[in-house]
Amino acid sequence: MDFKKIPIPTMHVKLDDFAPATDAEKEYMVQMRESTTFFKDGVKRLLKNKIATISFILVVLITLAAIFIPMFWPYAYDAQLGITPGKPVDASYANLEPFEYGSTELRRIEAGEEIFPHVFGTDSQGRDYFIRVVYGTRISLAVGFFASLIVLVIGMVMGSVAGYCGGKVDLVIMRIVDIIYSLPDMLMVILLAAMLGTALEAILVGTVLEKLGANMISLFLVFALLYWVSMARQIRGQILSLKEQEYVLAARAVGAKGKWIIAKHLIPNSISVVIISTALQIPNAIFTESYLSFLGLGVNAPMPSLGSLASDALNGISSYPYRLVIPAIVISLIVLSLNLFGDGLRDAFDPKLNN
Amino acid sequence: MNSKSLFYILKRILLAILTVWIVVTITFFVSRAVPGGPFASEKAITPATKAALEAKYGLDKPLMEQYTTYLSDIVTEFDFGPSLKNRGRDVIDVIGDGLETSAQLGLSAAAIALVVGVVLGAVAALRRNKLIDRIVMVFTTACISMPSFIMGTLLLILFAITWHILPANGNADGGLILPIITLSLSPMANITRLTRSSMLDVLGQDYIRTAKAKGVSGVKIIFGHALKNALIPVITYFGPMLAYIVTGSLVVEKIFAVPGIGRTFVSSITDRDYPMIMGTTIVLASLIVIMNMVSDILYKVVDPRITLE
Numbered sequence: 001m002d003f004k005k006i007p008i009p010t011m012h013v014k015l016d017d018f019a020p021a022t023d024a025e026k027e028y029m030v031q032m033r034e035s036t037t038f039f040k041d042g043v044k045r046l047l048k049n050k051i052a053t054i055s056f057i058l059v060v061l062i063t064l065a066a067i068f069i070p071m072f073w074p075y076a077y078d079a080q081l082g083i084t085p086g087k088p089v090d091a092s093y094a095n096l097e098p099f100e101y102g103s104t105e106l107r108r109i110e111a112g113e114e115i116f117p118h119v120f121g122t123d124s125q126g127r128d129y130f131i132r133v134v135y136g137t138r139i140s141l142a143v144g145f146f147a148s149l150i151v152l153v154i155g156m157v158m159g160s161v162a163g164y165c166g167g168k169v170d171l172v173i174m175r176i177v178d179i180i181y182s183l184p185d186m187l188m189v190i191l192l193a194a195m196l197g198t199a200l201e202a203i204l205v206g207t208v209l210e211k212l213g214a215n216m217i218s219l220f221l222v223f224a225l226l227y228w229v230s231m232a233r234q235i236r237g238q239i240l241s242l243k244e245q246e247y248v249l250a251a252r253a254v255g256a257k258g259k260w261i262i263a264k265h266l267i268p269n270s271i272s273v274v275i276i277s278t279a280l281q282i283p284n285a286i287f288t289e290s291y292l293s294f295l296g297l298g299v300n301a302p303m304p305s306l307g308s309l310a311s312d313a314l315n316g317i318s319s320y321p322y323r324l325v326i327p328a329i330v331i332s333l334i335v336l337s338l339n340l341f342g343d344g345l346r347d348a349f350d351p352k353l354n355n
Numbered sequence: 356m357n358s359k360s361l362f363y364i365l366k367r368i369l370l371a372i373l374t375v376w377i378v379v380t381i382t383f384f385v386s387r388a389v390p391g392g393p394f395a396s397e398k399a400i401t402p403a404t405k406a407a408l409e410a411k412y413g414l415d416k417p418l419m420e421q422y423t424t425y426l427s428d429i430v431t432e433f434d435f436g437p438s439l440k441n442r443g444r445d446v447i448d449v450i451g452d453g454l455e456t457s458a459q460l461g462l463s464a465a466a467i468a469l470v471v472g473v474v475l476g477a478v479a480a481l482r483r484n485k486l487i488d489r490i491v492m493v494f495t496t497a498c499i500s501m502p503s504f505i506m507g508t509l510l511l512i513l514f515a516i517t518w519h520i521l522p523a524n525g526n527a528d529g530g531l532i533l534p535i536i537t538l539s540l541s542p543m544a545n546i547t548r549l550t551r552s553s554m555l556d557v558l559g560q561d562y563i564r565t566a567k568a569k570g571v572s573g574v575k576i577i578f579g580h581a582l583k584n585a586l587i588p589v590i591t592y593f594g595p596m597l598a599y600i601v602t603g604s605l606v607v608e609k610i611f612a613v614p615g616i617g618r619t620f621v622s623s624i625t626d627r628d629y630p631m632i633m634g635t636t637i638v639l640a641s642l643i644v645i646m647n648m649v650s651d652i653l654y655k656v657v658d659p660r661i662t663l664e
Contacts, residue, residue: 182374184643186602191382191636194624199388287502294504294606296625310505314610321512328505336500 038268045348052344055337062334066138074116075128077135078302082126093126095320102126120326124316127302133326136304140286141334143216143305147223147285152278154224155231162232163239174236177229185226189288192225193218193297213300219292223285231277238270272349279342283335290331306331364652371648378640382633383425387418389629408437435634440626446634450616457608457615460531461600464538468596472543473589476550477582483555491547498544503603507537507610525613534611538603542596549592554585590654594647601639 021029036044047053075081081102082093093102098121105115120129162173193215200214242248248265256264286306292298293307301308306327313324409415416424428434435446479491498506510533515523522530557563558581566576601617608617616635623631 178370179374179377182370182644182647183378184598184601184640186598187636187640187643188378188381190602190605190624191632192385194627194632195385195389195629198627283500290502291504291602291606294502295609295621307502307504310508314508317508317512318516321516324505324508324512328501328509331505332497332501335502336496339500 042272042349046344049344049347052341052348055341055344058333058337059341062137062330062337063141066134066141069134070131070138073128073131073134075118075131077131077304078127080126081122081128090126093122094124095316096122096126098322120322121320123312123323129323129326132304132309133306133330136306136309136327137330137334139299139303139305140289140307140331143219143289144282144286147220147227147289148278148281150220150224151227151231151281151285152274155228155277156235156274158228159232159235160239163236163243170236173232177232180226180229181233183226186288186291188226189219189222189292190295190297192222193292196221197297213303215292215297216299219289219298223288227281227284231274231281234273234277235270238273239266242266242269276342276346276349279338279345283338283342286331286335286338360656363655367648367652371644374644375637375641378644379426379429379637380422382636383422386629386633387421429637435637436630438623438628438631440623440628440631446630447638449619449631450635450638453614453616453619456525456531456613457604457617460534460538460608460613460615461597461604463531463535464600465542465596467535467539468542468546469589471539472546473550473582473586475543476547477554477577477585479547479551480554480558480585481577488551491551495544495547498540501541503537503541503599504606504610506540507534507607510537511610523611525608525611525615530611531613534604534607534613537607537610538600541603542592542599545596546589546592549589550585553588554581557581557585560584587654587658590650590657593650593653594643597646598643601643 046056070077080093082090084090090103096102096118098119099117100121101109101115101118102122109115118128118130120133123129123132158173158177162170196218197214200217204214204217242265245265248261251261251265289298289305290307290310293305294311296311298308298311299305309327310324310331313320313327317324414421428436433447438444438446438449441449475491475495479488482488501509511523514521514533521533522528523533524530525534563576563580566580571580604615604617605621606617607613608615609621612618616639619631620635620639622628623635
């Protein structure tokens with residue numbers, strides 16, 4: 001080693017080293033990539049997942065179609081086209097094949113009028129089948145969405161109370177969860193829907209909910225009573241594990257208040273679990289609704305749902321199989337794409353899961 | 356078996372009994388919420404029958420006394436009361452009628468699901484990321500995302516109506532084939548996925564590498580070491596599988612007109628035959644709860660590494 005080359009320290013201080021940085025210097029230090037938030041990061045990961053993105057686009061398209069098509073479609077879901085007041089029923093409108101027309105419509109076409117086609121034909125009562133499928137999709141999606149919302153609210157409240165309070169409250173809630181968990185859910189749903197229906201009908205007469213039907217109300221009730229447990233379990237687990245995290249301890253050590261910890265650490269870190277399980281709950285609810293409708297416990301006639309359409313189609317299955325195939329494809333598409341999208345969400349927003 | 360396992364088994368049995376009791380209780384109180392009580396029927400029953408029924412089930416007595424009578428009748432003699440639709444017959448006899456057909460349907464479906472699922476899962480795991488694995492995964496995804504009633508009706512359209520290969524009616528010769536296939540597809544898909552993932556897990560274990568290093572033949576490794584251990588998690592699926600088959604058989608028996616418990620149950624819903632609905636719910640729910648308990652206990656007993664809590 002050559003000690004001579006090491007500069008001898010002097011007491012002389014270079015004042016330049018301590019001058020404030022100029023703007024140009026500051027610019028140089030700025031990182032090339034903008035800092036991302038947790039949400040932006042997740043969305044970016046989600047968009048990289050092609051299957052999840054396609055599924056999401058599909059769900060959005062189906063939802064938009066279900067909302068907007070009934071607004072301009074010239075036929076109503078419950079209009080029996082063969083029936084005009086004061087005239088005998090025109091049977092030519094029942095059971096039309098796709099793109100066929102009823103007798104009066106044919107006459108009007110000959111007269112040079114433009115008639116909107118019956119894309120999927122009509123059903124046995126002369127109702128335009130396309131709009132019934134669209135309307136049924138709307139009902140099924142709405143049921144799935146609201147049932148999941150109920151599950152979300154109840155599960156979140158119970159789960160966070162159990163996780164936050166701990167002790168006896170936690171013990172009681174978790175025992176209730178255990179018992180509900182071991183109940184055979186489908187059978188309980190059928191029992192409650194089959195038996196509460198009549199009891200509710202009497203209560204509902206004259207209220208806003210009457211149109212929805214007692215069966216749907218009991219379906220929501222059943223979801224509120226039975227299906228919150230897995231959501232509650234997940235949220236409780238999440239809160240319990242978050243409470244023990246080092247960064248929460250660190251935040252507390254540097255003097256963060258409870259409010260700050262909840263807002264900056266607990267909520268952002270448990271929200272992904274909530275969103276993911278809600279996304280996976282929706283197809284589950286749609287499944288249950290279509291199953292109940294198929295058993296005759298679903299929406300009130302003439303309102304269609306995808307399950308009741310499939311169930312109705314069973315009567316004419318050998319002549320009109322497409323009437324079953326169409327709602328079947330729609331249900332499967334919705335359930336499949338929601339499930340795939342939910343899986344994608346989980347992968348994107350819960351990266352810890354992969355490790 | 357140590358005391359810890361015995362304690363776990365005892366706890367699990369108690370939970371099962373508690374669950375069945377809760378099912379019975381819910382059924383009872385829901386039935387009392389029905390306007391006119393459980394014996395109200397659209398076809399008017401004679402006042403004498405009604406009085407006899409009310410005396411037997413004590414509908415004039417206080418609610419708690421009715422409840423204990425109902426409970427003790429079920430526990431001591433499986434008495435769920437008379438069916439309203441089938442005059443002069445008890446609910447439990449009507450259930451007994453369909454039992455054989457339904458059991459045949461359900462057990463065959465479960466057996467097929469188990470055998471085919473395990474084979475497909477093992478093959479998919481051994482040929483991971485190859486073409487056959489991809490095909491199996493796509494197929495199982497399709498099976499899982501299709502509700503049973505849609506699967507059933509699609510099979511009905513294809514095999515019975517379009518191709519005329521198999522009968523559509525469950526009463527005919529070979530009429531149970533389509534219902535059995537319908538019921539087995541979704542559990543089969545689930546078992547395939549379970550077997551595949553647990554097989555992949557096992558194949559990465561050290562003892563498989565040790566066996567390979569010692570020169571054990573591939574067949575012996577797969578059957579003697581890998582599959583044996585990979586099948587343990589499948590046991591946990593027995594409970595959910597039975598639950599699926601029970602609820603699935605309701606729609607499948609409706610679609611194919613199979614004369615089993617499921618079809619009776621569905622028609623009792625349409626007929627508002629309340630004692631029948633209550634009785635069938637309790638019987639089927641108990642079956643599922645017991646199966647869940649058995650598979651849970653079995654799972655912990657078979658694999659000694661799993662800690663009993």
